[in-house]
Amino acid sequence: MATRTIAGKTVAVNEEGFMTNPAEWTQEIAVEIAKEEGIEELTEAHWKVINFCREVGAASGKAPTLRTITNGAGITTKEMFTLFPKGPAKKVAHIAGLGKPEGCV
Amino acid sequence: MKKLLILGAGTAGTMVANRLNRMLDMDEWQITLVDQDPVHYYQPGFLFIPFGVYSKKDVIKPKRNFIPPQIKLIQSEIEIIEPEHNRVRLTGGLYLDYDYLIIATGADIHPEETPGLAEHEWNQSIFTFYSFEGSVELWKKLQTWEGGRMVVNVVENPIKCPVAPLEFLMLADWFFHERGIRDRVELVYATPLPGAFTKPMASKMLGELLVQKGIHVEPEFYIERADPDEKKIVSYDEREVPFDLLVTIPLNKGAEVVGKSGLGDELNYSPVNKYTFLSDKFDNIFVLGDASNAPASKAGSVTHYAIDLFGENFIRYTSGQKLVENFDGHANCFLESGFGKGLLIDFNYTQEPLPGRYPLPGVGPFTLLEESEANHWGKLMFRWMYWNILLKGQELPFPPTMTMAGKWKA
Ligand SMILES: Cc1cc2nc3c(=O)[nH]c(=O)nc-3n(C[C@H](O)[C@H](O)[C@H](O)COP(=O)(O)OP(=O)(O)OC[C@H]3O[C@@H](n4cnc5c(N)ncnc54)[C@H](O)[C@@H]3O)c2cc1C
Numbered sequence: 001m002a003t004r005t006i007a008g009k010t011v012a013v014n015e016e017g018f019m020t021n022p023a024e025w026t027q028e029i030a031v032e033i034a035k036e037e038g039i040e041e042l043t044e045a046h047w048k049v050i051n052f053c054r055e056v057g058a059a060s061g062k063a064p065t066l067r068t069i070t071n072g073a074g075i076t077t078k079e080m081f082t083l084f085p086k087g088p089a090k091k092v093a094h095i096a097g098l099g100k101p102e103g104c105v
Numbered sequence: 106m107k108k109l110l111i112l113g114a115g116t117a118g119t120m121v122a123n124r125l126n127r128m129l130d131m132d133e134w135q136i137t138l139v140d141q142d143p144v145h146y147y148q149p150g151f152l153f154i155p156f157g158v159y160s161k162k163d164v165i166k167p168k169r170n171f172i173p174p175q176i177k178l179i180q181s182e183i184e185i186i187e188p189e190h191n192r193v194r195l196t197g198g199l200y201l202d203y204d205y206l207i208i209a210t211g212a213d214i215h216p217e218e219t220p221g222l223a224e225h226e227w228n229q230s231i232f233t234f235y236s237f238e239g240s241v242e243l244w245k246k247l248q249t250w251e252g253g254r255m256v257v258n259v260v261e262n263p264i265k266c267p268v269a270p271l272e273f274l275m276l277a278d279w280f281f282h283e284r285g286i287r288d289r290v291e292l293v294y295a296t297p298l299p300g301a302f303t304k305p306m307a308s309k310m311l312g313e314l315l316v317q318k319g320i321h322v323e324p325e326f327y328i329e330r331a332d333p334d335e336k337k338i339v340s341y342d343e344r345e346v347p348f349d350l351l352v353t354i355p356l357n358k359g360a361e362v363v364g365k366s367g368l369g370d371e372l373n374y375s376p377v378n379k380y381t382f383l384s385d386k387f388d389n390i391f392v393l394g395d396a397s398n399a400p401a402s403k404a405g406s407v408t409h410y411a412i413d414l415f416g417e418n419f420i421r422y423t424s425g426q427k428l429v430e431n432f433d434g435h436a437n438c439f440l441e442s443g444f445g446k447g448l449l450i451d452f453n454y455t456q457e458p459l460p461g462r463y464p465l466p467g468v469g470p471f472t473l474l475e476e477s478e479a480n481h482w483g484k485l486m487f488r489w490m491y492w493n494i495l496l497k498g499q500e501l502p503f504p505p506t507m508t509m510a511g512k513w514k515a
Contacts, residue, residue: 016305067261067371078329081341086325087299 007032011097018093018100022057025097033095039084042095046083049073053096063093063101106135107423110193110203112183113360114140116148116496117394117408118209119171123498124416126173136175137201139193141182143168146237147491149405152269152441154240155247156280163488164237171496183210186366188387205389205423208368208375210360212265212395212403218356219260221331221338231333231351234273235265243352247280252289253349258338259296260328262303264357265395265403268450270294271301271311272441273352278318279443292319295326295338295346304457307450310474314442357403359396374398379454380430381418382411391419401434401454409495410435413505416498435507437463439484447480449473453507461512465502470511 001020003010007028012020019025030050034042042050052073056064066089070077084091089101109125111118122138129136150164172178182196192202214235216223222231232246233239255277257270264270274294281287294301294315300308301315301322315322329341337347359373368375368386375392376385379399384390393411395403401411414431422428434454441447449471450458462470471479494501 065371071371077327077341081327085342087297087327090299 014099016100019097020099022054022097025054029097030095033097037084037091037094039091039095043083045075045079049075049080049083049092050096053092053098057096057098063089063096063098065089065101107133107204108202109134109136109205109207110201111136111138111207111209112186112193112362113209113211113394113396114138114168114172114178115145115209115211115394116405117211117396117412118207119145119168119496120409120412120498121207121209121393121415122176123171123173123496124412125419126176127498128416128420131175135177137177137179138172139179139181139183139195139201140168141180143180145171145496147488149266149269149491150488151234151237151240152272152276155234155243155273156276157244158276159488161237161241166492183362185362186368188366188368188390191389203389205419206387206391208363208384208390208392208396209394210363210396212357212359212374214355215358216353216355219328219330219353221333222353222355224333226333230336230349231331231353233353233355235269235354235357246350250350252281252286254291254293254347255350255352256293256295256338256346256348257352257354258294258326258328258346259298259354260356262297263403264354266438267303267402268438268440270296270354271315274315274320275318275443276441278320282444291321293321293323293346293348295323295328297325297327299324304452306460307452307458307474310460311448314448314476318443363396370398378428378430379434380432381428382415382432383428391415399434402436402438404436404438405491405495406438407434407436409501410437410503410505412498413500431506433506435505437503437507439480439487441481441484442476445481446476446478447482447484448476449480449483451507451512456507456509459512459514464511467502473512 001012003012011024014020053064080088093101144165145168147164150159153159184194184196186193192200194200228242232243234243257274259270281290301312302308327341328338331338337345339345363369363375364373375397377392377397382391394408401407411432418428437451439447439449452458460474463473464470
């Protein structure tokens, strides 16, 4: 299993760069990965979604799908695309230190 | 008598009923199957109907033919499952109680969930091959279609048989070549995925095959609505893809009755242990086939492998032993790629599809992730195996869990 150093911390990642141990995640890591994903600044609206995904991840051991997020975090699909352009569920899972959402099999 | 009730007599329900009918002591067990539809559809055949490779009669047979006489088959719609009371109510009011319940109500398409799809252009310029009727309508259309821009769009994942849209495109490429109008047809694949397929290696290799065949991929396209008058689809990030002929794979969802009974997630798939298919909520309910939320491909071949292992597990469990967590998510799919060729991909929960050779004594090897004629015959043989071996719950010469034999590691 590969590792990489993000925001000064060495963490385990899979071949697609997703963190494999959510416990290693920190808010600083989130800020750093967000930049890599082209999101310069994480606003309150971003954090609301990230925190929701962290909660779902902790409870189920899985990254939520886009539909779980829009149903659970009180946000529309359109807003999700504005906050996390292109693949929002994948992007937020990446930033939140969760695996790739399982919609993709 | 112990009562086993199976909801849905499609691929999974039929296979498991046959398997358990042979394995259980039928002096002690009573098995009942319920399904609303008297017809069994060979869904993988829907892919071939639009191109005239299969006709209607190749893909439909009476369900009754596949159910052993000891098993009671009730034709009715299921209205609600009441797991607290261990019973199920059918539309019309009849109650069926059970000791063990197997939910096998599958997944179906919901074009009405995307604005603009199932409106006045439905079956005019907007089609699907993900239903029997849809594939027949599309066949009629393709008889006289003179070319233009054909767009294939997957609304949202997961879908049944995630490779079917790619196969459709490659068959379309072949079909229009044969008709001598390929130069007048533009083929476009608009998908929510970042590439041709979900897993990296397969995505790369299939992506290259699409390029060779002149099929354009529009990745990360998450459809918000179709505009049936202006003939375009629009994504959430406001990209527009124009079409002359749209072939949609609408939103797939589990059966409504699962959701209504409090047993589903937001897409009506029922949460289970992905190694044993035991419901997360009730210890006498199992969910097999497309109906569960297990992160395996929603495919008949996956269901078959799962049921290979499930039979023995069910016997163990009902005689008081523990379930063995043994299903590895094994999927093994032949992919039709046109011009008499096909591909084979073989993977599981943790191992992505790799190139190589799939060993099969007597018949194989089949080429993995690479076109060959053998794979095309494998695909066509699958229909015969489906009707004659799989549905009857018999074993195939393939091991149920995945093997690394013949796979080339990077
Ligand atoms: C176009 C297409 C191509 C495919 N290609 C392949 C392929 O190449 N290889 C492969 O392995 N798989 C393929 N598949 C997938 C495969 O067909 C499915 O995975 C498989 O049929 C799933 O079986 P199931 O028993 O879970 O669901 P189904 O076979 O769909 O059965 C569900 C049953 O439940 C019944 N039901 C649902 N709700 C109710 C209710 N409320 N009351 C009563 N009855 C109800 C339905 O009538 C149905 O008979 C393809 C599917 C499609 C659509």
